[in-house]
Amino acid sequence: MTTHIDRTHGAALASWVESAHGHAQFPIQNLPMGVFATGASARIGCAIGDQVLDVAAALSAGLLPDVDTRTARAVTGETLNAWMALDAAQRRTLRVDLSRLLEAGSHTGAIAQRHRGVILHAQEDCRMLLPAQVGDYTDYYAGIHHAYNCGVIFRPEQPLQPNYKHLPVAYHGRASTLMPSGVPVHRPSGQVRVDGDGGPQGRFQPTARLDYELELAIWVGPGNPLATRIDIAQAAQHVAGFGLLNDWSARDIQAWESAPLGPFLGKNFMTSVSPWVVTSDAMAPFRAARMPRDASDPRPLAYLDDADDAACGGLSIALEVHLSTRRMREAGLAPHRLSHGDASALWWTPAQMVAHHTAGGCNLRPGDLIGTGTISMPEGRECGCLLEMTHGGKRPVQLPNGEVRSFLEDGDEVVLRGTCRREGFASIGFGECRGQVRG
Template identity: 50%
Template sequence: MIDHTHDVGASSWVPGANEHPDFPVQNLPLGVFSVGGGERRIGTAIGEHVLDLTELAPKLPIPVRAALAEPTLNALFALPGTDRLALRQAVFALLTSEGKQHRIMPFLKPLADCTLHLPFRIGDYTDFYVGIHHATAIGKLFRPDNPLLPNYKHVPIGYHGRASSVRVSGTPVVRPRGQIKAPDADAPAHAPARRLDCELELGVWIAGDNDLGTTIPVDLAWDRIGGLTLLNDWSARDIQAWEYQPLGPFLAKNFLTTISPWVVTTEALAPFRVAQSPRPDGDPAPLPYLQSADDQTEGALSIDLGITLSTAAMRDKGLAPQRLAQGNSADAMYWTVAQIVTHHASGGCDLHAGDLLGTGTLSGQAKGSEGSLIELTEGGKRPLVLAGGETRTFLEDGDELALVAHARREGYRSIGFGPCVGRVVPAA
C-alpha cells in the first residue's frame, strides 16, 4: 500500500503545505466543508487550504465523480478502496505538478474561510475498550486486587454509543446533568456533573457494507477501514459511577462525543502500520477468528497522541495551552483495529460506510501518558498544577481541552489529524 504518494521528498506548490505540521501533500485527508453558509462540499486539506473536490470532480477519476457530489463522505466510502486510492493518486498528481498550478488554484479555498462539518451521516457508533493500561488503571481505582475482569484478554469489550450526539471539533461541551449519589448520601440527586472528564481515543470510520448475518474475516478487515479520526468521548464520572451498573454507560456518555473533522485515510496511514505489541507471557491467545499472523505483523498503528488544556484564566493571561499527556497508540492498544472490526461483525452485525467505532481511551504505561483526567489525578486525589498556579482534578466551566495526534515513522513525512477541541460551558 506504500507508493509514491508517501515519498518523503514529495513537495506541493500550495503555499505553506510543505512545512505544515498536519496537512502536507503526503496526508490528503478527506472532509466536508462549506463557505459562507453555502452548500456542503467534499474537500481535502492541504496546508492551510481546502481543495474543493466537489467542484474539481470533472477532472478526477470517473468512479468517484458521483460520490463527490454528495454532502457527506458516505457514498465515497461505499465504493471499493481501489477507487479511493485512485482519487488520492489523482489529487496528489494535481498538487505536486507545477504545470497544474494555474488550473487548480481556483479550486483552493482558504481553510480560515471554511466551516467544517461532520464528514459522515453516522448510522451507528460503537465505543470499545482496547486501551489495556487505561482499563487497568480504572480497574485499580475500584478493584485494587483484581483490576481487569476475566473476559478482558479474551474478547474486545465494547458498547453501543449514541450516534446523534457525535459532533465536530469546536462544538461547546454543555456540562451534563444526571443522577449523582455521593458515597455518604442516602439517595441520589439530579444535578450538573462535577467530575467531567475527557477520553483520548481514535475513531475508526467504516468503509463498504456487509449484509446482516455475514462476518468480516480478520485478514480482510482492513478493507473495511476507511480511515481514522481523533475522538473525545467526554465522560461524567460521577453520573457514570451511579448509573453504569448493570448495563454500562448511559447519560454519562451520551451528551457529546467530539471528533476531528478530517478523515485521515487508510491509504495515508499505510507507512505507520507497525507490529502489534506481543502479549505478555501467560496471556491467552486470541480465539481463532481473531488470529492473523499478518495483522500481528503490521496491524498496529504508530500515532503519537496528546492532550492539552487551556483554562479561562490562562487565556486571560496570554498563557499557552498546557500539555497534560503524551503517548503512542501502538503502546496502548491490546487489540488491533482489525480485531475490533472483525469482532463487531462476528455475530452477524451489518456494518456500513460511515459507521464509527471508538477505540476506547488510549493511555500509555508510563507516567504522563494517561488518556483521561481520572487517571492523571488518580481519581481526583492528586490535582494537576497548571500554569499560573491553578489546579484541576476534573474539568471546570471555561476549560478548553484539545486532543492532538501525529503519525510519525522514520523515513516518512509525519502527518496530523487536525483539531479535536471542546470548551466546557455551564449546564443548561
C-alpha cells in the first residue's frame, strides 16, 4: 500500500512561495503534477500555491540534482505518461526533491528563489491541458449508494443487482472525448424512446435529460504485460494519482440504448477531467478503511481481498458539486452547492478496481484512466447526479433564485471540487473540474 508518510507531509512545512502558505488547494504538502502551456509548447508542471513550477526548467537550472536519468527524461516531455510509468519509489523520490526545492529555509530552496522568474508561472497565465495521452478509459460503478438509488428508480423490487457486491462492475468509455476542465460540453443528440400506437420506437433528437456525474479519476501508473494480472497486494503501486471526473450523461439516450448492452451515445460525447494529478504519495495521510461489510455481505474473492487494502485502501476526500445557471451569473449570484459527499462511500477500492481490470489478462498502460463511478451518500439529496437527486426528474431541485432543475439546461455550469482534511496534517485539494453546457 502507498501509505508512506514522511517529512513532505508535515503540517509545519512551509514554502518560500508566499501564496502556498495556508493555500486551500495547493500547499507544499500537495505538489500535484500537471501539464501546462504558456504559449505553443506543453510542459510538465507542479502546482504550488497560485503558481506553477516548471519542472523541466528547474531541472535545467540544476535544482533537482538527485533525479536519476529515467526520471529526468520523464519530466521533460509534454505529457505525464512517462512520469506515470515510473515505479512508485522513483515518483516518491521526485516528490521529495520537489518539496526540498520549494521548502523555505532549505539550501536548494535558497538557490531556487534566485531562479523564480524562470521556474515559476502564475496559474492564471497558464493553460492547463489533459495530463496524459489516454489510451483507454474505463468507468466503474463503485459508488454503492448511487447504484442503490438508481436501482430504486428503475428496479424498486431489487435495487442492487445480485452481482454488485461480488465484483466491481464497469464499462469501457471513449478516450478521445476526455477533455480537461473548462472545455464546454455540447448537448449531444441521439435516439430517445417515444411511445406510439405501434409500441416503443426511436426518435433522433438532442437530449432533454443532460446530467453530470461526480466521480474520482484514477490515473494508472506502471502497467502490466498482456495475459498477466496485477496482484491485489501490489495494485496500489500501479496508481500514479487521482483527480476529479465528470462523466456527462444523456439519460434519455442512455435509457433507450442500454437494453441489453451498456451505455454508448449516452456517455461517449464528453467526459471532463481535472488537470492536476494529486499523487498517491500526497494522499498517504488521507487513506481510509474500505467500506465495511456486514455478516450478510459476501467476502471478496481471493484476487480482490487483501488485509492492508481493507485497512487503508479507501480514500477520505470531501466532495462538492456546485451549479451556476446563466441567470445566476447575470445577476452576480454565487454558484449554488447542489450536494456534498465523501469518497469513502466507494464499495470497491482503487486497488480492487486495478486488480479486477487485469484479472483476465488485460494489459493496463501508463496514462490509462479509470473512473470510480458516481459517488453519492446514503440519504437525502446528497447525490452525485441529478438523476438520483430528482428521482428521475420527478422531484425537481429548487435553486435559491427561484429556478428549478430536473436536468441541465443550456448555459448551466457544473463545478466539482474535492478537499482532503485530517487532524494534524495540512489540507490539500484537487482544484476544480468545470464544464458549461452549450446548445
